[in-house]
Amino acid sequence: MTELTEKIYYADQNILKRIESDFELIDRKGWYILYRNKTDNSYWRLDEWDKLQEQFFIRLESSENWTELIYEKLKMELLKSNRGTSNQKCSWKDCERNALTEMAICEFHAYTEMGIRK
Numbered sequence: 001m002t003e004l005t006e007k008i009y010y011a012d013q014n015i016l017k018r019i020e021s022d023f024e025l026i027d028r029k030g031w032y033i034l035y036r037n038k039t040d041n042s043y044w045r046l047d048e049w050d051k052l053q054e055q056f057f058i059r060l061e062s063s064e065n066w067t068e069l070i071y072e073k074l075k076m077e078l079l080k081s082n083r084g085t086s087n088q089k090c091s092w093k094d095c096e097r098n099a100l101t102e103m104a105i106c107e108f109h110a111y112t113e114m115g116i117r118k
């Protein structure tokens with residue numbers, strides 16, 4: 001099994017399988033589930049499943065305040081790497097970022113203005 005080297009993943013079938021085999025459930029609160037990696041003891045947070053929301057699996061620095069942490073930036077980076085970018089500039093006024101592939105706007109505006117997560 002390859003190591004999970006990223007800080008954030010979409011909780012797809014592969015990731016859910018990895019969680020089942022390589023992680024131990026530690027706590028469950030509100031919208032989140034806390035896991036510990038059996039190999040390196042790192043803490044990870046999974047979103048509870050919700051048919052209307054994209055589910056993320058995120059590596060935490062520690063188990064402190066684990067339900068309070070917000071990872072907007074990481075999620076935007078993941079959106080960007082998932083979709084890729086084109087050479088076009090984002091069409092949002094005064095935005096200097098490149099637009100996402102086959103879209104007119106960047107990851108920031110897709111995320112914050114359109115609610116796009118994946």
Ligand SMILES: [Zn+2]
Pocket residue numbers: 090091092095096097105106107108109
């Ligand atoms: Zn933009």
